[in-house]
Amino acid sequence: MKITLKIYRYNTEDGKPPHYDTFVVPDAEENDLVLDLLECVRGYQDGTLSFRRSCAHGICGSDAMRINGRNYLACKVLVKDLGTDQITIEPILGLPVLKDLIVDMNPFYEHYRSVLPFFMCPDDPVADGKERIQTPEERERYDDTTKCILCACCTTSCPSFWADGRYVGPAAIVNAHRFIFDNRDCGAEDRLNILNEQMGVWRCRTAFNCTEACPRDINITKAIADVKKAITTGKIE
Amino acid sequence: MTNIHQFEVVIVGAGGAGLMAAMFASRTAKTAVLSKLHPTRSHTGAAQGGIGAALGNLEEDHPDWHTYDSVKGSDYLGDQDAIEFMCNEAVEAIYDLEHMGLPFSRTPEGRIAQRPFGGHTNNVTGKPVMRSCYAADRTGHMILQTLYQQCLRNQVNFFDEFQVLDLILVKGAAAGVVAVELATGELHIFHAKAVIFATGGHGRIWEITSNAYAYTGDGAAIVLRRGLPLEDMEFFQFHPTGIYKFGILITEGVRGEGGVLINGEGQRFMEHYAPHVKDLASRDVISRAMYIEMREGRGVNGKRYLYLDVRPEIVNKYAEIDGRTRPDGTPYRTTAQEILTKLPDIIEFCRVYLGVDPVTQPIPVQPTAHYTMGGIPTNQYGQVVYDEKNSPMPGLYAAGEAACVSVHGANRLGTNSLLDLVVFGKHAGIHAARYARGVAFQDLPADAADPVRQRLDEMLNRTGKEKTAAIADAMKAAMFHHVGVFRTEEGMKEVIEDIRALKERYRHVHLDDRGKIFNTDLLNAWELGNMLDLAEVIAASAVARQESRGAHARQDFTKRDDVNWLKHTLAWQKEGAIELRYKPVVITKFQPKERVY
Incomplete structure (x- = not known):
């Protein structure tokens, strides 16, 4: 099948303003990934096209992009999933574009780092030197938010983040949640204080875009609600 | 102009091995980690089913059993001192990861959960043992995230x-x-006292692969071009269960949970090839069995795939036939809910890429290029060794999939890759930092960056018409068909000729992108150069080894030959040719014997 790709282009080195280029992939298959089409264009039609990718199966989080107006990982959406032979591909929104589909992820990573996204008490002694005991129920409490791959699909689909890039954003809250609700960790209070600040969880307006955009099917809106509740009640349940 | 930085220890690569090295090196030495990807994009994150350690949380197990299984799995090519070291270190390594916050799945008692995996056995009964410590089917993701998080906490550069x-x-x-x-x-330029390569494998050399685009063997190729040898490059693992056509990994954990391989006639076939452990035999054994089934016309619908079946009724049927029990002695019976809980990502991959729901339908699979057993030769401290006498090169280290210690020999057991990178990443980091304390920075040559600058300039100014992608596609197809699961002299010689012709074409690659900012056109071409160099080494090492051992299965030399070939290959790139020499295998406790599963 023939697929027409309309791809956002921007390169400060060529002096042209941002624009779209159109490419035709004449022999695409319905099971091709959108990433396969991009590789085909870069490999055989226009080597200047730039995008990030690595694992090619939705695990590394490199290739978040806006495909027909919605955030996806290019390696996790098949041609047949889109239901059209016209595909528009743009960089994710809310982060500065560096070249074509590559954005500056640093503001996103800074928000991530701001919530202390690491286990806080790794040096606590464990009596027998073995593992800490954690029941399957306790482990389940934060399971959903361990799945995050930092692709930024959620944060860059969030209207509150678009409105003000200082908002910590859903991905950072997800990563804080992963530790706040891990009963082995001892840094919940610090993280809740950070998220209770002006640019923390209260900027969330429960638009649900994040949950819909997440390629890992994390129930992000629920995770944010959990954090809001913990701040309000002072209790981690 | 060139920017110059100075760090005592420089680590190249930020997957599990690089991050582990960074955690330990940065405690005492000024350390930097360089990665072509953001660290959490590294391929460690794609590992699924678990990390091996004889914790014995669910049934009796011992590091000695793990050692023997790994030696046997390696088809006796692994160095037994290094394997024993790794398996003994494994238990503490797992507890260390847990103490760093790694969210392992748990037993009902709250201990780290473990599952069976291919080739891991109770050495008394010969039955599969639950040794793989797991976090659902995303163990690598959890290891990568946890190590990166702890590196952030420790303010690693x-x-x-x-x-x-x-x-x-x-x-x-x-x-x-x-x-x-x-x-x-x-x-x-990163001026350093010690350099650690933790750059991963090179599975992108083959057409059907589970490996990331990033897996282009950069570290191994750099070391090779700097005149050092690569070890055992003919040994490359094909994982039995890649998603048909995509190559995406379906963890062995699926078979650990009771899944079985089924041919086009609806028959389970592994019992004919591995009567004792059947679908939990070593990966090389299963990949060969699958090829034989397909060659003899028992692929599904006559095509090049078979089924991996994890539907609860199928799992329960064969669990009953096999007499499999739970640790408490009750018969092993599973449910759709248990499969969903233990293998959530696998279920999702199948739904997304195949439109198949594994709880109600079998999964079409084919063997997929998966793991680099060979690599940069090292000892168990991660020091790169450069000759037949294992002389260490001062200040140079390698760890993880980039390295060949050798703990995997001719065939790696599942769960030993994550273990390898955690154990040897740690020791490479410790040793490199200790080494750095004892030496001064050497003076750098004035032109240290010139060779690279000249090569990049030359690539950017070529006037040829060749396309990187076209050359890469030809290389991948040739390697998959002739230096894959089964090999013959004729096929491999053809590939060597093909690779040399492709290298000639590569000299005329045309780059569309002449810019500086994210020039991925240039980098893809550079990486192809790395893969072509390694492909030639792989094929040359393979054609020379006239025996079948582990993943190296020759149709013209079908038996293992311990008299002539119980030795490691070392390959140098010298003036356009590959020079091969050999070094002995370290054998301590286990004399080679016939390998049956």
Whole structure:
């Protein structure tokens, strides 16, 4: 099948303003990934096209992009999933574009780092030197938010983040949640204080875009609600 | 202009091995980690089913059993001192990871959960043992995230999206690396006392692969071009269960949970090839069995795939036939809910890429290029060794899939890759930092970045018409068909000729992108150069080894030959040719014997 790709282009080195280029992939298959089409264009039609990718199966989080107006990982959406032979591909929104589909992820990573996204008490002694005991129920409490791959699909689909890039954003809250609700960790209070600040969880307006955009099917809106509740009640349940 | 940085220890690669090395090196030495990807994009994150350690949380197990299984799995090519070291270190390594916060799945008692995996056995009964410590089917993701998080906590210096292109050697010792900053195209020199390559494998050399695009063997190729040998490169693992056509990994954990392989006639076939452990035999054994089934016309619908079946009724049927029990002695019976809980990502991959729901339908699978057993030769401290006498090169280290210790020999057992990178990443980091304390920085040559600059300039100014992608596609197809699961002299010689012809075409590659900012056209071409160099080494090492051992299965030499070939290959690239020499295998407790599962 023939697929027409309309791809956002921007390169400060060529002096042209941002624009779209159109490419035709004449022999695409319905099971091709959108990433396969991009590789085909870069490999055989226009080597200047730039995008990030690595694992090619939705695990590394490199290739978040806006495909027909919605955030996806290019390696996790098949041609047949889109239901059209016209595909528009743009960089994710809310982060500065560096070249074509590559954005500056640093503001996103800074928000991530701001919530202390690491286990806080790794040096606590464990009596027998073995593992800490954690029941399957306790482990389940934060399971959903361990799945995050930092692709930024959620944060860059969030209207509150678009409105003000200082908002910590859903991905950072997800990563804080992963530790706040891990009963082995001892840094919940610090993280809740950070998220209770002006640019923390209260900027969330429960638009649900994040949950819909997440390629890992994390129930992000629920995770944010959990954090809001913990701040309000002072209790981690 | 070239930017110059100075760190005592420079680590190249930020997957599990690189991050582990960074955690330990940074405790006492000024350390930097360079990665062509943001660290959490590293391929460690794709590992699924678990990390092996004889914790014995669910049934009796011992590091000695793990050692024997790994030696046997390696088809006796692994060095037994290194394997024993790794399996003994494994238990503490797992507890260390848990103490760092790694969210392992748990037993009902709250201990780290474990599952059976291929080739891991109770050495008394010969039955599969639950040794793989797991976090659902995303164990690698959890390891990568946890290590990166702890590196952030320890304020490790990261240089993300810096691609290392060259190693600087001064007076026979490591003195630094040359890297390009992808965002700007600027060259940077990292002046170092010790350099650790943790750059992963090179599975992108083959057409059907589970490996990331990033897996282009950069570290191994750099070391090779700097005159050092690569070890056992003919041994490359094909994982039995890749998603048909996509190559995406379906963890062995699926068979650990009771899934079985089924041919086009609806028959379970592994019992004919491995009567004792059946679908939990070593990966090389199963991949060969699958090829034989398909060759003899028992692929599904006559095509090049078979089924992996994890539907609860099928799992329960064969569990009953096999007499499998739970640790408490009750018959093993599973449910759709248990499968969903233990294998959530696998279920999702199948739904997304195949439109198949594994709870109600079998999964079409084919063997997929998966793991580099060979690599940069090292000892168990991660020191790169450069000759038949294992002489260490001062200041140069390698760890993880990039390295060949050798703990995997001719065939790696599932769960030993994550273990390898955690154990040897740690020791490479410790040893490199200790080494750095005892030596001064060497003077750098004035022109340290010149070889790279000249090569990049030359590539950017070529006038040829060849396409990187076309050459890569030809290489991948040739390697998959002739240096894959089964090999013959004729096929491999053909590939060597093909690779040489492709190398000639490569000299005329045309780049569309002549810019500095994220020039991915240039980097893809550079990486293809790395893969072509390695492909030639792989094929040359393979054609020379006239026996079948582990993943190296020759149709013209079908038996293992311990008299002539119980030895490691060392391959050098010298003046356009590959020179092969050999070094002995370390055998301590286990004399080679016939390998049956």
